[in-house]
Amino acid sequence: MNIKTNSKDIKNGDIFIALKGIKNDGHDYIVDAINNGASYIISDKVVGDTTKFLNELLSSNFSFLINKLCLIGITGTNGKTTSCFLIYEILRELNIKSAYIGTIGFYIDDKIKDLNNTTPDILTLYNLLLECVYNDVKVVVMEVSSHSLKQNRLYGIKFDYVVFTNLTKDHLDFHSNMTDYLESKKKLFNMVKEKSLKIVNIDDSYSNYFDYNMSYGFKLSDYHILSYKLCSNKLIYKFKYKNKKYKVKLNVVGKYNIYNSIISIIILNDMGISIKKSIKLLKKVSLPNGRMDIVKIKKAYAIIDYAHTPDAVENILNSVNEFKKGKIITIIGCGGDRDKTKRKDMGLISTNLSNYVIFTNDNPRSENPINIINDITKDLKNSNYEIILDRHNAIIKGIGMLNKNDILLILGKGHEEYQIINNIRYHFNDKEEVLNYIKKCI
Numbered sequence: 015m016n017i018k019t020n021s022k023d024i025k026n027g028d029i030f031i032a033l034k035g036i037k038n039d040g041h042d043y044i045v046d047a048i049n050n051g052a053s054y055i056i057s058d059k060v061v062g063d064t065t066k067f068l069n070e071l072l073s074s075n076f077s078f079l080i081n082k083l084c085l086i087g088i089t090g091t092n093g094k095t096t097s098c099f100l101i102y103e104i105l106r107e108l109n110i111k112s113a114y115i116g117t118i119g120f121y122i123d124d125k126i127k128d129l130n131n132t133t134p135d136i137l138t139l140y141n142l143l144l145e146c147v148y149n150d151v152k153v154v155v156m157e158v159s160s161h162s163l164k165q166n167r168l169y170g171i172k173f174d175y176v177v178f179t180n181l182t183k184d185h186l187d188f189h190s191n192m193t194d195y196l197e198s199k200k201k202l203f204n205m206v207k208e209k210s211l212k213i214v215n216i217d218d219s220y221s222n223y224f225d226y227n228m229s230y231g232f233k234l235s236d237y238h239i240l241s242y243k244l245c246s247n248k249l250i251y252k253f254k255y256k257n258k259k260y261k262v263k264l265n266v267v268g269k270y271n272i273y274n275s276i277i278s279i280i281i282l283n284d285m286g287i288s289i290k291k292s293i294k295l296l297k298k299v300s301l302p303n304g305r306m307d308i309v310k311i312k313k314a315y316a317i318i319d320y321a322h323t324p325d326a327v328e329n330i331l332n333s334v335n336e337f338k339k340g341k342i343i344t345i346i347g348c349g350g351d352r353d354k355t356k357r358k359d360m361g362l363i364s365t366n367l368s369n370y371v372i373f374t375n376d377n378p379r380s381e382n383p384i385n386i387i388n389d390i391t392k393d394l395k396n397s398n399y400e401i402i403l404d405r406h407n408a409i410i411k412g413i414g415m416l417n418k419n420d421i422l423l424i425l426g427k428g429h430e431e432y433q434i435i436n437n438i439r440y441h442f443n444d445k446e447e448v449l450n451y452i453k454k455c456i
Contacts, residue, residue, distance in 0.1 A: 018047075019068070019137050026051035031068050032058070040064070065166075072140045073170025080143045081172045081207070084153040086281060089202045090179025090215075092326045094132070094157040096274040096305050097179065102155045103299035104278055104292065113146045115139070116157030117320075118302050118429050122149055133162035136169060143171070160198040168205060175281050176202050177213045179273065181220040182325035196220055211284050215273055230276050237280055242272055244336045246315075247308075255289065262293050268306050268333040270326075304428025306330075309448050314340070314416035318444045320428025322349065322376070324359035327425060331367035340419030341369040345412050346426055347405070348390055350381030350434075361390035364399075368423070370415065371399040374408035376426045377434040405433060409447045424448070 016028045021043035024030055030047035032040030032055065044055055061067040086101060088094050095117045102121065105112040114121040119128045120142055133156070134142065146154050158176075162168060181196060203212050203224055214221040217231035229235035230253075240259070242251035249264045251272045264275060275296055282292045301307075307318040317334070321327045327346065334342055344364050348357045364371045373390055375383050383403050391399070402408040412422045424444045427433070433442035 017068075017071070017137065018052075019135070021046040021050060021052075024050035024052045027053045029054045029056065031056040031064050033064050033068065034058070069136060069166060069169040072136060076140055076144060077170035077172075079147050080140070080170075083143065083146060083151065084175075084285075085171065085173045086153065086155045086175040086177075087158040087168075087173045087202055087205070088156070088177040088179065088277070089158040089160070089163070089199050090177070091182045091323055092321075092329070093179040093270065093274050094159075095302055095320070096271065097177065097277045098155045098157050099302040100275060100296065100299060101278045101281060104282060104295045105153055105155075107295050107298060108287065110153055111149075111151050112153040112155065113142075113151045114155050115142055116155075118304075122146065122151060131161070132157050132159040133167055136167045139167060139171075158202050160195055163201040164194075164198040168202075171205060172207045173202070173205055173210060174207055175211050175213065175284070176206055177277055177281075178203070178218070178221065178224050178226070179215055179277075180218040180325065182323055196223060200224060211281070213277065213280055217273075228280060230273070230280060237276055239272060239276065242269060244269060244333060246337045246339075255283075260289055260293060262296065264296055266301055266306055267308075267337070268330060269336070270329045270333065271301075271306070302429065304430070304445070307428075307445055309445065309452070311413060311416060311422070311448070311452060313418040314420040314422070316413065316422040316424060316448045318424045318428060318448070320426070320430075322426045324356050324363055327360055328363045328367065330423065330425070331363065334421055334423065335367060338419075338421055340417060340421065342367070342421050342423060343370045343372070343412050343415055344368040344423040344425060345372045345374055345405075345408050346423075347374045347376035347378075348386055348426075349376045350378035350383070350386055352379075354389055357386065357389040358393055361394050364425075365394055365396040369398065372408045372412055373399060373401045374405045375403050375433065375435065376405075377430075377432075378436075379434050380437050383435075405442065405444075406447060409444065410451060413448065413451055 018024050018028050019031050019033050024047045030052040058064055088097050098116050102112050102114040117132045120126045211228050212226040213228045214224050214226040215231055216229040216233045216235040230237035232239045238254045240252045249266055252261050279292045283289050304320045309316045319330055321330045346364050373387055387401055427444050431443050432439045
């Protein structure tokens with residue numbers, strides 16, 4: 015596709031469409047686009063609204079191809095990555111050519127590239143989906159963010175399956191309030207094909223706001239979860255569907271992975287894959303990197319996880335508390351230039367549910383790290399914490415505190431290979447830090 019919205023990507027003969035973004039205005043880069051070889055320039059002066067023009071252009075020319083794919087879209091505050099990736103991995107086990115688009119990148123068979131956003135901008139997204147079409151992909155599993163829905167980044171795309179996982183406090187730096195956040199999520203359920211399955215987590219208090227035809231949860235639902243058991247290295251749960259009971263055994267931990275895994279069972283069952291076969295395959299597949307990633311350290315454990323919202327942090331801490339045999343030491347921070355309203359909650363939850371907490375840098379970006387930590391700690395009543403801004407030093411300190419059966423939770427960054435400080439990106443990976451320590455010191 016020779017349509018570009020970034021002047022740096024322009025090659026001879028390309029069409030440059032000048033878009034007005036949140037931080038940048040493409041009209042400021044028209045001269046650069048011309049100098050790089052653009053043959054046509056589309057501006058607001060030409061078409062009135064370049065964003066609307068691009069959406070209509072892509073939809074009218076390419077959506078008929080893209081919508082021939084079986085498209086699965088999952089939205090919600092937490093659980094999108096794991097739910098999507100489990101479906102993708104099972105489809106691969108079934109030799110169904112599939113793709114994944116989301117937080118951890120773009121995959122067809124194996125990883126092809128990293129992505130800047132959970133759901134890319136509309137031009138990038140159309141290009142990825144066309145790549146799927148041209149590579150004979152049958153099913154695309156996609157994380158759908160509230161940002162993308164509010165900004166109309168999926169214009170013209172229709173889904174066969176849509177899922178709502180949950181809605182908890184996050185992104186209130188972007189959304190004016192929780193109602194605005196909810197309304198953005200609801201848009202996905204209107205972007206469906208005629209015979210679509212619209213699935214909700216009935217346990218979430220916001221589920222009633224969605225128009226759905228399939229449900230799951232501990233409350234009475236189509237896929238009714240009956241019971242569960244957590245261990246240090248596995249998860250067992252039972253559910254009922256159409257008066258028949260099923261037992262699932264997974265080589266993962268965390269109660270919330272009941273929700274993440276049952277989504278794949280629901281969708282695959284609708285595709286014609288038996289529930290028993292899906293359960294068998296679920297035991298074989300792995301969680302994506304940085305999701306409940308367990309590393310053994312002598313007779314203790316470190317668990318690396320992407321949890322970066324109050325609800326996600328509370329879920330993981332509650333789960334670990336159910337099977338712990340020793341202390342829980344948590345390393346956590348909050349991202350800079352993002353939703354400040356959740357920082358206080360993150361501090362309270364982590365100190366209430368951990369034996370000890372080390373507050374550290376996440377990705378402070380352009381914010382002063384001290385200000386972020388102050389937001390987290392200013393209303394804390396517990397004193398079971400310390401502050402070590404350098405994340406590397408915080409991890410070393412946390413590992414050094416471990417005794418037999420203790421668990422070190424390193425939260426917030428998960429799979430990320432970087433840390434952003436003063437808007438400069440440095441290489442950093444939590445699991446790599448732990449493994450390097452083990453290699454050097456143990």
